[in-house]
Amino acid sequence: MPNMSKYxxxxxxxxxxxxxxxxxxxxxxxxxxxxxxxxxxxLDCKNPKCVEGCPVNVPIxxxxxxxxxxxxxxxYKIITSQNSLPAICGRVCPQESQCEGKCVRGIKGEPVAIxxxxxxxxxxxxxxxxxxxxxxxxxxxxxxVGSGPAGLTCAGELAKLGYSVTIFEALHEAGGVLMYGIPxxxxxxxxxxxxxxxxxxxxxxxxxxxxxxxxxxIDELFEEGYRAIFVGSGAGLPKFMNIPGENLNGVYSANxxxxxxxLMKAYDPENNPTPIYVGESVAVVGGGNxxxxxxxxxxxxxxxxVYIVYRRSEEEMPARLEEIEHAKEEGIEFNLLTNPTRIxxxxxxxxxxxxxxxxxxxxxxxxxxxxxxxxxxxxxxxxDTVIIAIGQSPNPLIKDTTEGLDTHxxxxxxxxxxxxxxxxxxxxxxxxxxxxxxxVILAMGAGKKAAHAIDDYLKTLD
Amino acid sequence: xxxxxxxxxLNSLVKSMVIEAPYxxxxxxxxxxxxxxxxxxxxxxxxxxxxYDRDKKTITIVYQELGFSTKLLSTxxxxxxxxxxxxPLGVPAPLEKQERVLGIGGGxxxxxxxxxxxxxxxxxxxxxxxxxxxxxxxxxMEDNFKEYSDVIVATDDGSKGIKGTVVDAMKExxxxxxxxxxxxxxxxxxxxxxxxxxxxxxxxxTVSLNPIMIDGTGMCGGCxxxxxxxxxxxxxxxxxxxGFLVDFDELSRRQGMYKDIEKKYDxxxxxxxxxxx
Numbered sequence: 157m158p159n160m161s162k163y164x165x166x167x168x169x170x171x172x173x174x175x176x177x178x179x180x181x182x183x184x185x186x187x188x189x190x191x192x193x194x195x196x197x198x199l200d201c202k203n204p205k206c207v208e209g210c211p212v213n214v215p216i217x218x219x220x221x222x223x224x225x226x227x228x229x230x231x232y233k234i235i236t237s238q239n240s241l242p243a244i245c246g247r248v249c250p251q252e253s254q255c256e257g258k259c260v261r262g263i264k265g266e267p268v269a270i271x272x273x274x275x276x277x278x279x280x281x282x283x284x285x286x287x288x289x290x291x292x293x294x295x296x297x298x299x300x301v302g303s304g305p306a307g308l309t310c311a312g313e314l315a316k317l318g319y320s321v322t323i324f325e326a327l328h329e330a331g332g333v334l335m336y337g338i339p340x341x342x343x344x345x346x347x348x349x350x351x352x353x354x355x356x357x358x359x360x361x362x363x364x365x366x367x368x369x370x371x372x373x374i375d376e377l378f379e380e381g382y383r384a385i386f387v388g389s390g391a392g393l394p395k396f397m398n399i400p401g402e403n404l405n406g407v408y409s410a411n412x413x414x415x416x417x418x419l420m421k422a423y424d425p426e427n428n429p430t431p432i433y434v435g436e437s438v439a440v441v442g443g444g445n446x447x448x449x450x451x452x453x454x455x456x457x458x459x460x461x462v463y464i465v466y467r468r469s470e471e472e473m474p475a476r477l478e479e480i481e482h483a484k485e486e487g488i489e490f491n492l493l494t495n496p497t498r499i500x501x502x503x504x505x506x507x508x509x510x511x512x513x514x515x516x517x518x519x520x521x522x523x524x525x526x527x528x529x530x531x532x533x534x535x536x537x538x539x540d541t542v543i544i545a546i547g548q549s550p551n552p553l554i555k556d557t558t559e560g561l562d563t564h565x566x567x568x569x570x571x572x573x574x575x576x577x578x579x580x581x582x583x584x585x586x587x588x589x590x591x592x593x594x595x596v597i598l599a600m601g602a603g604k605k606a607a608h609a610i611d612d613y614l615k616t617l618d
Numbered sequence: 619x620x621x622x623x624x625x626x627x628l629n630s631l632v633k634s635m636v637i638e639a640p641y642x643x644x645x646x647x648x649x650x651x652x653x654x655x656x657x658x659x660x661x662x663x664x665x666x667x668x669x670y671d672r673d674k675k676t677i678t679i680v681y682q683e684l685g686f687s688t689k690l691l692s693t694x695x696x697x698x699x700x701x702x703x704x705x706p707l708g709v710p711a712p713l714e715k716q717e718r719v720l721g722i723g724g725g726x727x728x729x730x731x732x733x734x735x736x737x738x739x740x741x742x743x744x745x746x747x748x749x750x751x752x753x754x755x756x757x758x759m760e761d762n763f764k765e766y767s768d769v770i771v772a773t774d775d776g777s778k779g780i781k782g783t784v785v786d787a788m789k790e791x792x793x794x795x796x797x798x799x800x801x802x803x804x805x806x807x808x809x810x811x812x813x814x815x816x817x818x819x820x821x822x823x824t825v826s827l828n829p830i831m832i833d834g835t836g837m838c839g840g841c842x843x844x845x846x847x848x849x850x851x852x853x854x855x856x857x858x859x860x861g862f863l864v865d866f867d868e869l870s871r872r873q874g875m876y877k878d879i880e881k882k883y884d885x886x887x888x889x890x891x892x893x894x895x
Contacts, residue, residue: 326835328655328662328702336837365704367835371641392837396849403842403849403868405875412838420832421659429661429686429883430832431876504871551836553854 159196162265167272176455176486179340179423183247183272188228191276195224197261198268205258206270211601212239212309216255216270223273232281235274240286240312241305241351241600244334246275247343249597250476282350286316286358294318296614299382301368301554304332305596306388306587308355309603310610315358317611322382324366329419332390333588334596336419337411339449341456345418369553374561374583383617384582384610387569388603391588392551396544397441401499406433406506410442410450410545417453435540437461439509441496442545443473446593448480450543451488462488463537467495467514467527493527497534499542509537550589558583568592576606577613584610619699620654623676628758632682632726633692634668639703640675642667648733649711649826649858652677653834655702656691663687664831666730666803666857667706677703680729680758686884707834711858712824713737716798720791720821721747721767722784722812724804728758730826731803739766746770746791750784750804753777785811797821802861806873810866823861827852829872844868 168184169175175182186194198220206216215234222231235242251257251271259267296319300311303325311321329335334348356362366372368389377385394409396402413432416422420430438454440447443466455462464483466473469492473480484490493514500508513533516525550567562570562579569578569585576584586602588594624636642652651666669678683689694700711734719738723731728749738745745767751757754777763769771779772787780787784804792815800823802812809825816823829852831841836854843852846863850856 326704327833328704365702366641367704367707370706370835371645371704392833392835394837394839396839396842398849403844403872405872409839412832412840415832415838420662425883428659429690429887431879431883433875433879504868553835 164269165194172485186276206255209254209258228280231277243278289316296383299385302388303330306599306603309600310386311360312355313607322361326367336415369557374558387585388587389589391548391593393549404501407542437539438541439539440543447545472524575609620703634680642705643675646706647710648737650706652705661687668729682726718744720797722802724808727804748787806870813861825861
């Protein structure tokens with residue numbers, strides 16, 4: 157008999173008043189007993205909807221059954237047959253809108269905690285190497301641009317298919333947004349490093365400090381003998397609001413703030429010289445996961461007040477519900493239906509931010525109700541730091557140096573969505589470079605799809 | 619890892635290093651820069667490329683020991699390796715065949731001026747350079763410049779060349795000769811002063827900016843500068859800009875963003891690893 161409890165087995169967590177002062181992981185993970193108990197909630201559906209909701213097609217009921225039976229290594233192998241980065245996905249995937257969103261148990265009560273179980277299985281068996289899909293090695297070399305979730309997945313999949321793969325990474329460390337963007341307290345960097353080393357164990361080479369488009373171009377990569385190229389260069393161009401005062405000292409893009417803290421480890425000044433500035437009161441503009449990450453980071457760095465300033469209401473916030481809840485628990489203050497109009501400075505530093513109240517009008521092109529300014533409702537928010545987290549555009553370095561690579565007006569690389577093939581022969585692309593800022597798992601799904609399309613393409617060259 | 623092949627002490631504060639960096643050396647052009655990290659967990663330091671040798675796959679960087687990270691860099695010598703060298707970054711300086719160009723370099727800014735002067739000379743441009751420093755010792759690379767240009771030295775204390783600033787020297791020479799363009803690289807107040815004089819004579823002037831940055835690829839936006847009323851990222855739109863349009867006061871203020879934090883850091887950390895003054 158399945159366990160018919162309406163609720164997920166609770167995830168052990170650090171207490172909010174403790175965790176908002178440290179950078180250790182918030183969620184502590186299931187014990188064996190907790191995982192096995194939660195696994196009994198799965199109905200092992202004949203026609204599992206959850207798998208349809210997974211961009212990389214993890215055989216979810218099968219791995220959960222293995223956990224239920226205490227076969228943790230088997231569960232891990234089932235997951236990694238389709239997903240090369242399970243410890244990461246188990247932590248940062250928006251399961252509520254993917255696998256768990258489709259779970260039949262979610263109709264009456266909470267869905268099965270698929271994400272927590274994935275994380276459990278991954279954490280238990282991180283030392284088991286990935287298995288190759290084919291035994292033979294193939295002659296063709298493939299280049300992958302960017303070592304974020306799209307690039308790592310694509311590279312790992314191609315290596316499993318027998319190809320010789322080199323990833324080119326612009327920064328000094330591999331991982332992309334997993335390293336520079338998502339904070340330690342949501343995704344420990346040791347764990348990301350471990351997942352990357354397992355991809356390297358498959359034979360994937362990673363060359364850091366190579367900025368494709370600057371150090372070498374796509375055409376030069378072909379000249380060097382790479383027969384196919386996957387571009388997963390991410391959404392590395394922060395948007396600003398174009399309001400007065402944005403260049404004052406104390407105004408950051410979320411990218412800069414998070415990179416200083418995560419990649420350059422500014423939270424640990426004992427061992428890392430990169431400085432970061434957080435005043436007493438911080439305003440974070442935006443309502444996505446990046447905004448939540450920035451706000452919770454600012455709090456941990458010692459800011460007394462941290463405000464989320466978002467122009468729509470909580471319902472429209474693109475951030476995951478879990479992240480919004482965690483932020484609230486940690487004392488982040490929400491100023492909703494509020495839009496900044498200017499940043500006010502004193503001696504060149506941020507002193508305050510003027511905002512205006514908004515109300516929701518009819519839906520706009522995104523289907524969400526359009527926020528409209530309420531006349532004469534301006535007010536002053538006393539802050540000394542402003543972090544702008546209103547999104548990123550794809551980085552233009554590759555598009556500007558690659559002839560024949562078609563892009564949208566807003567910078568995204570145009571692809572055939574079935575194959576991730578671009579307008580340029582042999583070049584494939586995926587992740588935020590194609591979609592604009594989206595999720596880790598969508599990037600991984602695109603990387604995986606592209607890997608198989610590249611495999612098909614390279615077979616035609618034999 | 620990037621091997622250090624040569625280290626030269628150019629004066630008591632400034633050193634040059636020749637580093638093996640094949641990717642950078644193959645494609646870099648005058649005006650472009652690299653980002654280096656001397657050690658693991660070190661800061662990412664942007665430095666404009668001072669010279670390069672495509673055959674030997676090397677680049678030359680010139681830096682001044684200012685704070686913790688540059689002092690840490692100085693603990694490395696010939697045969698050691700730098701942890702990271704990434705580049706070339708930024709867009710090449712806009713250099714073209716013209717009649718006569720004036721280069722003005724101040725302090726450690728003299729170094730990045732060098733590849734631009736060299737390239738101009740190779741294009742057949744008649745180049746004059748003014749190299750300035752507080753005192754004779756601080757004027758670096760004079761001999762390198764003499765190979766490609768007529769050199770005028772200006773020192774504040776008159777210990778070498780003209781007694782006065784580069785701007786004093788500049789005023790004299792632009793009265794005597796007609797220049798199609800000026801390239802000024804040095805401390806922000808120097809570039810600002812050069813631009814003010816150049817504006818009066820309407821001589822187009824490019825300047826090379828070095829705001830605070832992290833990645834150098836447009837990702838962080840920390841290096842934003844106002845040019846002609848628009849926000850630009852120095853890392854991908856520059857680092858060379860039309861000096862007439864740059865908001866130097868904002869640049870100067872933004873460069874000082876971490877002054878207080880860094881001072882504190884230098885004090886507590888320099889002694890820890892034996893870097894104390």
